Amino acid sequence: MDRRLLLLGLLHQQEMHGYQLFEFIERDLSYCSDIKKPTAYYLLNKMAQDGWMIEEQTQEGNRPPRKVYRLTPLGEENYLRLLRENLAQHTSPRFHDDIGLAFLDSLTPEEARSLLERRRQAVAEALNAVQDVPVHRGSQQLVIEHQLRYLRAELDWLDEVLFRLSEKSHPTTKSS
């Protein structure tokens, strides 16, 4: 239902056609969703069939025809329902990266460290990328800030793990 909520939320702000919606999501909301084009088109058709929105065919000059979507009252109702559900709940994401962490002691501390340094590098790059993202409109900016917080916490965590590994690989270096 998340993907529906995403589309509904954007159409609540402003009517759009499918291509436009998809481009907006890819450019501005890539941290929220990795929805693909066929999925977006499919959901739009589905929700139009269900009476959540109406399609309007438009055409500018000889450009390809567009289907512009506008929420119906039923659509607005469902939008608010899904939004309230989403906000009230917490769903812990699965960190696939944790599976490797769980088996870290299959490797020597040295190798574990060098691999996790690579991971650290990747996280740092992701963080830089998010820091460079231009400020978003209204509460969409919250998503960016959340991402920043998350990535900073990841970096801190990785540094902690790397520190512990460095103590393991130099066991002779004892703190006084």
Added chain:
Amino acid sequence: MDRRLLLLGLLHQQEMHGYQLFEFIERDLSYCSDIKKPTAYYLLNKMAQDGWMIEEQTQEGNRPPRKVYRLTPLGEENYLRLLRENLAQHTSPRFHDDIGLAFLDSLTPEEARSLLERRRQAVAEALNAVQDVPVHRGSQQLVIEHQLRYLRAELDWLDEVLFRLSEKSHPTTKSS
């Protein structure tokens, strides 16, 4: 491939049968993976066919027969390959919860606050649950600690958002 890595990692530590593996994952590694029973059985069969592990039928008394899995050298090789790949990379999880955040300003600050208070409650409960988890063996404990860090960061973040909302709903209260 993550789920394969999970199964391989456990079998690398100790040979087990399917039921046993699944129970272990559910009890001790529920933060890593939400793999379901049929998926686990399917993957075990698949990897056995591919020569990554061998099945051995065993039976105790009149109990249901078991299929015990043990890694082959090929399986060990693939285990280490997947483990190294996993450790070196970072894959940002999708936070479905962020979709609601992006559209927070569709609601009044008051309603947004009360809904996010509910979310905060859910996060706090999850945090308590993780804090009560008994210490895990070796690097499996890292997963628990990572989860703790993540949930604490989430709580901090929610408190920040809630604070901003409280400022919006009492705009007369200006700081000197």
Added chain:
DNA sequence: GGGCGCATGTAATGAGTTACATGATTGA
């Protein structure tokens, strides 16, 4: 004797992806 636990599966379903199809316009 009735339900739960052990132990392994099959079949149907679903959600979403990839790859492909179409056809006009714009720009190098």
Added chain:
DNA sequence: TCAATCATGTAACTCATTACATGCGCCC
């Protein structure tokens, strides 16, 4: 003229899930 952009889709496929099937033993 060749590729890219605009704009919408269909078809096949993958991966994983849910629901169901089986059958014995154990415990209350």
